[in-house]
Amino acid sequence: MQYPHISSGYHQVHDCSCPGGKNCKNTVLCDMKTEGGGWTVIMQRLNTKLSFNKTREQYENGFQIDKDNFWIGNIKN
Structure with missing residues (x-):
């Protein structure tokens, strides 16, 4: 390391x-x-009851439901 x-x-x-x-x-x-x-x-989903059913744009830009459940995003602008 x-x-x-x-x-x-x-x-x-x-x-x-x-x-x-x-x-x-x-x-x-x-x-x-x-x-x-x-x-x-790049992705963390600790609460499986939360929906990660998002639009393509949301997956491109990333989203955060809370500090433990997020997707960092495919592209950055």
């Missing part, structure tokens, strides 16, 4: 798809334990 002192949780990461070479950052949930760590959580 490159950064063993970093714990799982929300961290800011550089968004390399940012237009114009700007230094954009996104806050993402990182899993630093599973199989050595270093994972970005």
